[in-house]
Amino acid sequence: MGAEKRAPAFRPAAAGALKDPELRANFRRAMDGLMARRAALFADPAEWRDLRALGASIRQRTLARLPALLERLESKCAGNGIRVRWAETTEEANALVLEILRARGATRVVKGKSMVSEEMHLNDFLEKHGIESLESDLGEYIIQLDGETPSHIIMPAIHKNRRQIASLFGRKIREAKYTEDVDELTGIARRVLRRKFFEAEAGISGVNFAVAETGTLCLVENEGNGRMSTHVPPVHIALMGIEKVVERLEDVPPLYSLLTRSATGQAITTYFNMITGPRGAGEKDGPAEVHLIILDNGRSRISSDAELSATLRCIRCGACMNHCPVYTRVGGHAYQSTYPGPIGKILTPQTEGVGRRHDLVHASSLCGACAEACPVGIPIAELLVRLRREAAHKSQGSSVLGAGEGRSRWESLAWALWKAAHRSPALYRLVGFAATRFSRILPSGLPILSAWTGESGQAQGLPPELLKTTRRLREAPRPARRTLHELVEEIGVDDA
Amino acid sequence: MSGIRLLQREGLRVVFPRGQTCCAQPAYNCGYHDEARAVARAQIALFRKPHPIVVPSGSCAGMMKRHYPALFEGDPFREEAEAFAARVFELTQFLSDVLEVKWTDRGEKVRVTWHPSCHSLREMGIDEEPKKLLAQLANVEVAPLARERECCGFGGTFAVREPEISAAMVEDKASDVVSTGAPLLLSGDGGCLLNIGGRLAARGERVRAQHIAQFLWERTNGR
Amino acid sequence: MPEGARERILGRLRRAPGAEASPSDFGVMERKAWPAAERYPRLKRMMESVKTEFLEATEQSWPQAIFGFLQSQGLSTLLFGPGTAAGGRLSESWPSGDGALLVPYDRPVEEMKERLFDEVDAGFTTTRGGIAETGGLILWPSPEEPRLLSLVPPVHLALLYTDEIYDTFWQALRSQGWAGGMPPNALLVSGPSKTADIEQTLAYGVHGPRRLIVVAVLRGPL
Numbered sequence: 001m002g003a004e005k006r007a008p009a010f011r012p013a014a015a016g017a018l019k020d021p022e023l024r025a026n027f028r029r030a031m032d033g034l035m036a037r038r039a040a041l042f043a044d045p046a047e048w049r050d051l052r053a054l055g056a057s058i059r060q061r062t063l064a065r066l067p068a069l070l071e072r073l074e075s076k077c078a079g080n081g082i083r084v085r086w087a088e089t090t091e092e093a094n095a096l097v098l099e100i101l102r103a104r105g106a107t108r109v110v111k112g113k114s115m116v117s118e119e120m121h122l123n124d125f126l127e128k129h130g131i132e133s134l135e136s137d138l139g140e141y142i143i144q145l146d147g148e149t150p151s152h153i154i155m156p157a158i159h160k161n162r163r164q165i166a167s168l169f170g171r172k173i174r175e176a177k178y179t180e181d182v183d184e185l186t187g188i189a190r191r192v193l194r195r196k197f198f199e200a201e202a203g204i205s206g207v208n209f210a211v212a213e214t215g216t217l218c219l220v221e222n223e224g225n226g227r228m229s230t231h232v233p234p235v236h237i238a239l240m241g242i243e244k245v246v247e248r249l250e251d252v253p254p255l256y257s258l259l260t261r262s263a264t265g266q267a268i269t270t271y272f273n274m275i276t277g278p279r280g281a282g283e284k285d286g287p288a289e290v291h292l293i294i295l296d297n298g299r300s301r302i303s304s305d306a307e308l309s310a311t312l313r314c315i316r317c318g319a320c321m322n323h324c325p326v327y328t329r330v331g332g333h334a335y336q337s338t339y340p341g342p343i344g345k346i347l348t349p350q351t352e353g354v355g356r357r358h359d360l361v362h363a364s365s366l367c368g369a370c371a372e373a374c375p376v377g378i379p380i381a382e383l384l385v386r387l388r389r390e391a392a393h394k395s396q397g398s399s400v401l402g403a404g405e406g407r408s409r410w411e412s413l414a415w416a417l418w419k420a421a422h423r424s425p426a427l428y429r430l431v432g433f434a435a436t437r438f439s440r441i442l443p444s445g446l447p448i449l450s451a452w453t454g455e456s457g458q459a460q461g462l463p464p465e466l467l468k469t470t471r472r473l474r475e476a477p478r479p480a481r482r483t484l485h486e487l488v489e490e491i492g493v494d495d496a
Numbered sequence: 497m498s499g500i501r502l503l504q505r506e507g508l509r510v511v512f513p514r515g516q517t518c519c520a521q522p523a524y525n526c527g528y529h530d531e532a533r534a535v536a537r538a539q540i541a542l543f544r545k546p547h548p549i550v551v552p553s554g555s556c557a558g559m560m561k562r563h564y565p566a567l568f569e570g571d572p573f574r575e576e577a578e579a580f581a582a583r584v585f586e587l588t589q590f591l592s593d594v595l596e597v598k599w600t601d602r603g604e605k606v607r608v609t610w611h612p613s614c615h616s617l618r619e620m621g622i623d624e625e626p627k628k629l630l631a632q633l634a635n636v637e638v639a640p641l642a643r644e645r646e647c648c649g650f651g652g653t654f655a656v657r658e659p660e661i662s663a664a665m666v667e668d669k670a671s672d673v674v675s676t677g678a679p680l681l682l683s684g685d686g687g688c689l690l691n692i693g694g695r696l697a698a699r700g701e702r703v704r705a706q707h708i709a710q711f712l713w714e715r716t717n718g719r
Numbered sequence: 720m721p722e723g724a725r726e727r728i729l730g731r732l733r734r735a736p737g738a739e740a741s742p743s744d745f746g747v748m749e750r751k752a753w754p755a756a757e758r759y760p761r762l763k764r765m766m767e768s769v770k771t772e773f774l775e776a777t778e779q780s781w782p783q784a785i786f787g788f789l790q791s792q793g794l795s796t797l798l799f800g801p802g803t804a805a806g807g808r809l810s811e812s813w814p815s816g817d818g819a820l821l822v823p824y825d826r827p828v829e830e831m832k833e834r835l836f837d838e839v840d841a842g843f844t845t846t847r848g849g850i851a852e853t854g855g856l857i858l859w860p861s862p863e864e865p866r867l868l869s870l871v872p873p874v875h876l877a878l879l880y881t882d883e884i885y886d887t888f889w890q891a892l893r894s895q896g897w898a899g900g901m902p903p904n905a906l907l908v909s910g911p912s913k914t915a916d917i918e919q920t921l922a923y924g925v926h927g928p929r930r931l932i933v934v935a936v937l938r939g940p941l
Contacts, residue, residue: 001879011657018661028831054747155915161918165917189922193926214898224926264915273906276902285864294728310778325649366525366651367614367618415526422520423538453694467761475697488514495512
């Protein structure tokens with residue numbers, strides 16, 4: 001009824017995922033494949049360096065000129081016959097979609113893949129209002145059938161293997177006979193959806209790039225469901241975040257190339273669909289109406305911070321999560337966020353509150369593999385550190401949502417003590433002396449020590465069979481008998 | 497200590513300012529930047545002479561080289577922080593690229609495996625340097641890890657904040673180490689060594705974890 | 720309420736510009752180039768690797784080549800746009816009697832939707848050239864050649880002149896001056912429709928055509 005839902009917590013969800021060997025195997029195999037395919041397409045280090053720099057500069061140029069470009073996009077689209085509307089929140093966006101559908105009396109909708117629509121929880125919303133919104137991308141179709149949300153932004157059903165999909169189709173699709181053959185499963189989906197494309201009264205899609213120069217919406221796909229959804233029904237509604245605009249047509253090919261190679265290791269997708277208007281004069285097909293809904297949902301706030309605005313460079317390729325050692329082990333659902341993986345860890349806290357979702361900003365070892373793979377150079381690990389700071393501190397000029405709401409009294413105290421011990425050489429030597437001489441009397445139940453050694457059952461990340469053979473997760477560290485400072489003193493190293 | 501000895505043997509006068517404590521990376525990574533800045537300022541003040549600053553840890557070196565200047569954004573101290581950062585080298589980087597050491601192996605045949613710490617690799621860009629040094633040792637065979645570049649799961653406070661995932665990561669890394677058949681794991685980062693070494697010991701493996709500086713010293717000094 | 724949204728969003732964006740722009744260096748795009756004689760072979764290789772099929776012909780023979788292809792594959796209807804020059808060639812040179820039937824897509828889709836979805840075996844379109852770097856065809860649907868021609872029938876035949884192949888997509892859109900005005904729909908097609916959503920295993924013919932056949936008219940240096 002409006003009661004504040006408890007903030008999702010990553011750690012327990014991750015711990016649960018770690019115990020699922022099938023999930024872990026599915027993800028490990030899938031991520032290895034995606035990483036290898038991407039690497040093969042970026043084999044030339046000089047080209048990667050130059051194309052990536054170009055991609056980053058194109059995205060930065062967009063962000064630097066965002067309001068003007070959005071206005072130009074709107075004006076060009078309107079001139080082409082595309083009706084543009086703006087939504088600050090996902091609630092507003094949902095209401096706009098409903099209004100458009102109601103105006104046409106449309107109750108049967110087909111959908112192309114759109115992460116923004118996931119952000120809006122659009123399908124649930126439409127269902128509540130008696131409108132069927134059927135996912136047409138095979139991966140999205142599969143998870144919709146199973147009542148799930150996507151676990152990866154490019155391959156939404158990546159957590160399922162073919163047996164699971166075969167079983168799902170067998171149970172949920174009446175006219176299908178049970179099969180585990182990939183071609184046959186695909187054929188079933190093709191038949192079902194072809195009917196739906198034919199009958200649909202509206203099609204909804206996302207937007208990969210919206211070109212301000214010409215008022216063109218670009219959609220990237222392999223299956224053809226996007227073109228079906230945007231050309232066959234009489235109404236097309238396109239959904240985009242404010243950051244999806246690009247300045248010029250010539251900016252598109254570099255980004256498109258970075259996207260396909262980073263996401264699936266393809267030089268090019270099957271289709272690259274460029275929509276600049278509804279059915280034109282004399283045209284025999286195409287929708288009578290094309291609508292564009294531009295969604296903010298916290299992005300304008302992000303763009304106001306010079307450092308954090310890099311978050312909005314994202315072209316939604318998924319390379320960051322493909323390379324993330326944490327994501328590989330727990331999969332996308334553990335993040336309980338529309339956007340999982342590294343990009344989710346910086347985007348979601350900023351749109352939902354860094355205090356509420358501080359679990360996400362700490363769900364990283366800061367290894368940097370994500371930033372290394374990011375085709376537009378988002379310094380994800382650095383942004384995580386920045387968001388950790390924002391979570392714990394509310395500073396004067398900060399525009400970050402929920403700043404300071406993730407502060408822990410104990411942690412602040414701990415760091416204050418740490419500072420005292422490390423700012424004073426004398427105090428530091430004292431601590432070092434104590435650590436080397438008295439460490440044996442430390443109780444092993446101390447929280448940090450027991451997390452390290454896995455006492456009190458924290459060795460849960462390990463496969464069950466291993467827990468039988470090792471008593472502990474790690475042996476406790478044994479400090480040296482003397483400190484480094486004492487040793488260098490002994491051998492007579494200069495002080496200055 | 498091995499790092500100091502390696503440098504001294506090349507004829508350098510090594511200075512170890514006694515007042516130094518910590519690069520402040522733990523506080524920095526947790527978002528406690530005021531505290532980190534206070535400690536960083538104290539470190540920088542100890543290293544004012546224009547000598548190269550050699551650090552036997554890739555993550556500490558990365559902290560000081562990549563993050564110290566920005567910590568003092570808007571502060572007149574920034575200039576000094578930048579001068580400091582410009583002089584920071586990681587140990588293997590210094591030995592390989594600056595001193596261009598030429599060594600002879602005095603040890604018996606041994607197989608080792610190498611784990612590059614994430615910050616060393618990605619913040620300092622150190623990939624080839626340790627391998628070039630190991631390649632100079634004729635009796636050392638380096639058996640590469642299958643997932644060499646994957647994080648070991650230490651991540652500073654990550655190991656205690658997300659112990660389950662950290663456990664899964666260190667377990668995979670330990671298994672990788674064991675499959676190389678090497679009795680010795682080398683790394684340039686103390687945190688990684690503590691982490692992987694701790695897991696290997698808990699598993700009762702015979703593999704030892706050792707810092708590369710110590711290994712290089714022992715091999716070239718004849719123990 | 721929605722009216723206010725636009726002003727509030729733009730207002731926030733105008734008030735605090737966060738990002739800084741630096742000039743973009745397109746050198747990496749400019750440097751991708753192949754000798755003219757290599758472009759078609761490269762395009763063919765790239766497209767064949769994603770299961771595109773090629774039917775090579777001359778300016779004289781291509782309509783007959785298509786007719787023969789349809790016959791050999793047991794395809795009995797070919798949908799096409801009669802208003803293009805190529806469509807005209809097809810109409811005038813199409814053999815009568817046994818063999819595939821030419822079906823003109825000459826009225827709004829609402830008047831032939833069932834036929835389009837259920838009764839047509841193949842669709843024919845022209846192209847505006849191809850792309851060598853990645854493999855790919857450029858299509859600009861038009862009143863004469865509607866959008867669904869290259870999407871709904873299970874087989875798509877596309878006419879490509881081998882001397883109209885650009886090095887890259889970037890080069891193509893600049894050479895052809897797309898910034899001067901885009902049609903309501905333009906697209907690139909590189910192969911038959913596919914998916915890897917089930918265990919990352921490739922499957923073809925998902926929603927778009929199951930087969931793409933490039934009717935390559937050999938012209939220019941090869």
